[in-house]
Amino acid sequence: MSRRLKKVAERILSALGCPDETELSITIVGDRSIRRVNREYLAKDRPTNVISFSQQEGDCGLAPDMLGDVIISAETSAREAELGGMQPFERLCFLLMHGILHLCGYDHERSGETEAARMEKKEAEIFRILKKEGLLSPAGS
Numbered sequence: 715m716s717r718r719l720k721k722v723a724e725r726i727l728s729a730l731g732c733p734d735e736t737e738l739s740i741t742i743v744g745d746r747s748i749r750r751v752n753r754e755y756l757a758k759d760r761p762t763n764v765i766s767f768s769q770q771e772g773d774c775g776l777a778p779d780m781l782g783d784v785i786i787s788a789e790t791s792a793r794e795a796e797l798g799g800m801q802p803f804e805r806l807c808f809l810l811m812h813g814i815l816h817l818c819g820y821d822h823e824r825s826g827e828t829e830a831a832r833m834e835k836k837e838a839e840i841f842r843i844l845k846k847e848g849l850l851s852p853a854g855s
Contacts, residue, residue, distance in 0.1 A: 722807045722849050726814050729840050732781065738817075739783040740810065748787040763790045764809040766816040784813035804850045811840055 719740065727736050743751075745761035753759045755767070768782040786809050795805035815833055822830035844850050 718803070718849075719806070719810065722844060723810060723814070725844060725847065725849055726811050726840055727781075729843055730814070730818050732818070733779070735779045737780045738814065741783065741785045742788050742806075743785060745787050745789040748785060748790070751785060761787055761790055763787055763794060764813045766813040768817050770817070781814070782817040784810060784817070786810060786813065801850070807844060807850055808837070808841060811837060811844075815840075 723738055723740060727738065748765065749759070749761040751765055752762050756765070763786065765785045766782060767785075769780040770782065786806060788806070791806050791809055792802050794800075795802045798805065800808075815836060820829070820833040820836060822833045
């Protein structure tokens, strides 16, 4: 699965116009681990589906090509897939895309309805690309 997820990440970055040299860290964890991260860094004592940490914010640009980190809970993702009638890999890819969009400056939480709508539109656009190119198919590409 890691090779398939890497292909999806590369396609998402490409669709967003990121340079080929862009680096991204993807970590898949369980609910207990993501809850710990959520509590420690975001002061929310509960598991969540995805958390992103940008490496482009602040004054110290450690590595200009390093976009950031995306942490996804496999357990939450699987539950959400089942509830939403999605394939588990498809939901995992959606959460990866959501996290990458946050790293690229999209925000649905703090910037109001206009920005939330902009992010949703971009999610739909990229998700259509991933589906069209067969990157979300159960067998993989």
